[in-house]
Amino acid sequence: MKFEIINLVQRPEILEKAAHWFHEKWSVPLEAYRESMEASLLKISPVPQWYLALKDSEIIGGMGVIENDFHNRKDLSPNVCAVYTEEEYRGQGVAGELLDYVCRDMKQRGIDTLYLLTDHTSFYERYGWEFFCMVQGDGEPEMSRMYIHRG
Numbered sequence: 001m002k003f004e005i006i007n008l009v010q011r012p013e014i015l016e017k018a019a020h021w022f023h024e025k026w027s028v029p030l031e032a033y034r035e036s037m038e039a040s041l042l043k044i045s046p047v048p049q050w051y052l053a054l055k056d057s058e059i060i061g062g063m064g065v066i067e068n069d070f071h072n073r074k075d076l077s078p079n080v081c082a083v084y085t086e087e088e089y090r091g092q093g094v095a096g097e098l099l100d101y102v103c104r105d106m107k108q109r110g111i112d113t114l115y116l117l118t119d120h121t122s123f124y125e126r127y128g129w130e131f132f133c134m135v136q137g138d139g140e141p142e143m144s145r146m147y148i149h150r151g
Contacts, residue, residue, distance in 0.1 A: 001092050003060060005101045008050040012041050018052055021059045025084045036066060046109035047078045051102050053085070053094050061085040061094040065106060069117045070138040076146060078106075080116040099127045105150055112151030117144050 019033040025070060036048045053061035062084060063119075069079035080102060085094045106114060116129060117137065125131075132137050132148040 001055070001089070003053050003055040003089075003094065003097075005051065005097055008037055008052065008106060009041055009043070011052075014052075015041070018050060018059065018062065018103050022050075022064070022082050022084075023061060026082055028082075036064065043053055046106065046111055048103065049102075049109075051098055051105070053089075053098055055089070059086075062090045062108040063098055063102060065102060065111075065114065069115075071136070071144070071146070073116050073133075073146065076115040076132070076135070076148075078111060078114060080114050080149075083116070083118075084118075095123075096127050097125075099149075103128075103151060107151040112149075114149045116147045116149070118147065119144055121145070 008015060015037050019030055019037055022033045023030040037050050040048045040050055049065045051063055052059050064081045065078050066081050067077050068074055069081040074144055083095060087144040103114060116124060117135065118124065127150045129147040132146045135146045137144045
């Protein structure tokens with residue numbers, strides 16, 4: 001399957017479509033995505049950034065890089081967040097290619113250590129991530145797994 005991975009700064013005209021897509025997947029307020037994506041376009045700092053996997057013009061996957069993904073360890077920053085691949089495209093390498101692209105892009109921006117909060121127990125290891133510690137997600141009763149990727 002052919003698909004393209006982009007940083008939103010390459011295609012700012014799809015910001016609204018991307019904000020809606022992430023909002024539908026994660027139920028985080030649309031305005032929060034819109035604000036973060038608009039900040040990424042200002043190019044003031046390397047964070048935030050937003051990435052998409054596109055098949056033709058359809059968004060089939062995406063993720064962002066933000067300072068903190070709603071957890072109590074503010075020192076573990078920046079965080080890969082909102083990792084999602086449309087169900088029909090799972091198991092076809094979309095998330096892995098996105099993760100690789102994001103890590104390379106952030107390294108070019110001077111950030112070689114990234115963190116990722118998840119409940120998955122083995123998925124991210126396949127892509128060079130290592131379990132780092134348990135952290136408390138905002139409003140979550142259970143602890144969640146924090147992974148680290150060093151460039």
